[in-house]
Amino acid sequence: MIKFSVALLLSAVSLAASAGGNVDAGKALAEKYACATCHGKDYNSPIDPSYPKLAGQHRDYLEHALVAYKRADGANGRNNAIMTGQVKPLSNQDIKDIAAYLHSLPGTLTTRR
Numbered sequence: 120m121i122k123f124s125v126a127l128l129l130s131a132v133s134l135a136a137s138a139g140g141n142v143d144a145g146k147a148l149a150e151k152y153a154c155a156t157c158h159g160k161d162y163n164s165p166i167d168p169s170y171p172k173l174a175g176q177h178r179d180y181l182e183h184a185l186v187a188y189k190r191a192d193g194a195n196g197r198n199n200a201i202m203t204g205q206v207k208p209l210s211n212q213d214i215k216d217i218a219a220y221l222h223s224l225p226g227t228l229t230t231r232r
Contacts, residue, residue, distance in 0.1 A: 140178065140212075145220025148213055152205055163227045175226020181218035185209065 149155070154173070158165045162174035173181065187197035189206045206214070 140215035140217070140219025142216075142220045142223045144213075145216035145218070148209070148217050149220055152209075154205075154217075157201070162221060162224055172226060172228055173221045174224035175228055176221060178218045178222040181221055182214055185214045185217065186211075189214075 155162065157167070157170055158173050163172050165172060184197060185206050188199065188202040189209065191198070191203045191207075209217070
Protein backbone atom coordinates (compact mmCIF):
# COMPACT_ATOMS: atom_id res chain seq x y z
CA MET A 120 0.00 0.00 0.00
CA ILE A 121 2.83 2.42 0.82
CA LYS A 122 4.53 1.74 -2.53
CA PHE A 123 1.26 2.46 -4.33
CA SER A 124 0.79 5.73 -2.42
CA VAL A 125 4.33 6.87 -3.22
CA ALA A 126 3.87 6.01 -6.89
CA LEU A 127 0.56 7.85 -6.96
CA LEU A 128 2.10 10.91 -5.30
CA LEU A 129 5.02 10.95 -7.73
CA SER A 130 2.63 10.65 -10.67
CA ALA A 131 0.59 13.58 -9.38
CA VAL A 132 3.71 15.73 -8.92
CA SER A 133 4.91 14.86 -12.42
CA LEU A 134 1.49 15.66 -13.91
CA ALA A 135 1.33 18.99 -12.08
CA ALA A 136 4.80 19.97 -13.34
CA SER A 137 3.81 19.08 -16.89
CA ALA A 138 0.47 20.91 -16.62
CA GLY A 139 2.26 24.09 -15.56
CA GLY A 140 4.84 23.92 -18.32
CA ASN A 141 8.56 23.26 -18.35
CA VAL A 142 10.72 26.37 -17.96
CA ASP A 143 13.79 24.84 -19.63
CA ALA A 144 11.80 23.58 -22.61
CA GLY A 145 10.13 26.99 -22.86
CA LYS A 146 13.49 28.76 -22.93
CA ALA A 147 14.66 26.50 -25.75
CA LEU A 148 11.46 27.18 -27.71
CA ALA A 149 11.69 30.95 -27.17
CA GLU A 150 15.23 30.82 -28.54
CA LYS A 151 14.24 28.54 -31.44
CA TYR A 152 11.43 30.87 -32.51
CA ALA A 153 13.51 34.04 -31.88
CA CYS A 154 10.92 35.67 -29.61
CA ALA A 155 13.56 38.12 -28.37
CA THR A 156 13.85 39.61 -31.87
CA CYS A 157 10.66 41.58 -31.26
CA HIS A 158 10.15 41.40 -27.50
CA GLY A 159 13.73 42.28 -26.52
CA LYS A 160 16.60 40.14 -25.28
CA ASP A 161 15.31 40.39 -21.71
CA TYR A 162 11.65 40.21 -22.81
CA ASN A 163 11.21 43.59 -21.06
CA SER A 164 12.33 45.86 -23.90
CA PRO A 165 10.33 45.25 -27.09
CA ILE A 166 11.53 46.86 -30.32
CA ASP A 167 8.21 48.66 -30.72
CA PRO A 168 6.23 50.25 -27.87
CA SER A 169 3.06 48.54 -29.09
CA TYR A 170 4.62 45.10 -28.51
CA PRO A 171 4.05 43.70 -25.03
CA LYS A 172 6.63 43.10 -22.34
CA LEU A 173 6.52 39.38 -21.66
CA ALA A 174 8.90 38.79 -18.75
CA GLY A 175 7.09 38.14 -15.50
CA GLN A 176 3.67 38.19 -17.14
CA HIS A 177 1.03 35.85 -15.72
CA ARG A 178 1.40 32.34 -17.13
CA ASP A 179 -2.32 31.88 -17.80
CA TYR A 180 -2.51 35.20 -19.64
CA LEU A 181 0.43 34.24 -21.86
CA GLU A 182 -1.13 30.85 -22.63
CA HIS A 183 -4.46 32.49 -23.47
CA ALA A 184 -2.81 35.04 -25.75
CA LEU A 185 -0.75 32.43 -27.61
CA VAL A 186 -3.78 30.18 -28.09
CA ALA A 187 -5.80 33.15 -29.39
CA TYR A 188 -3.04 33.97 -31.91
CA LYS A 189 -2.95 30.32 -32.96
CA ARG A 190 -6.70 30.35 -33.68
CA ALA A 191 -6.03 33.26 -36.04
CA ASP A 192 -9.66 34.33 -35.93
CA GLY A 193 -9.08 37.75 -34.42
CA ALA A 194 -10.59 36.66 -31.10
CA ASN A 195 -9.69 39.02 -28.27
CA GLY A 196 -7.88 41.30 -30.71
CA ARG A 197 -5.25 38.66 -31.46
CA ASN A 198 -4.94 38.94 -35.23
CA ASN A 199 -1.30 39.94 -35.76
CA ALA A 200 0.03 38.16 -38.85
CA ILE A 201 3.56 37.81 -37.45
CA MET A 202 2.42 36.26 -34.19
CA THR A 203 -0.07 34.01 -35.96
CA GLY A 204 2.77 32.64 -38.08
CA GLN A 205 5.05 32.25 -35.06
CA VAL A 206 2.60 30.22 -32.97
CA LYS A 207 1.10 28.10 -35.75
CA PRO A 208 3.60 25.21 -35.35
CA LEU A 209 3.39 25.19 -31.53
CA SER A 210 1.71 22.35 -29.69
CA ASN A 211 -0.40 22.97 -26.58
CA GLN A 212 2.54 21.75 -24.46
CA ASP A 213 4.91 24.12 -26.31
CA ILE A 214 2.59 27.00 -25.42
CA LYS A 215 2.53 25.95 -21.76
CA ASP A 216 6.32 25.67 -21.74
CA ILE A 217 6.89 29.09 -23.31
CA ALA A 218 4.39 30.66 -20.91
CA ALA A 219 6.13 29.00 -17.93
CA TYR A 220 9.52 30.31 -19.10
CA LEU A 221 8.37 33.88 -19.70
CA HIS A 222 6.48 33.90 -16.40
CA SER A 223 9.65 32.81 -14.58
CA LEU A 224 11.66 35.81 -15.79
CA PRO A 225 12.01 39.00 -13.76
CA GLY A 226 9.67 41.55 -15.24
CA THR A 227 9.34 45.32 -15.15
CA LEU A 228 5.56 45.37 -15.32
CA THR A 229 3.97 47.54 -12.67
CA THR A 230 0.49 48.19 -11.42
CA ARG A 231 -0.54 51.79 -11.06
CA ARG A 232 -2.84 52.76 -8.25
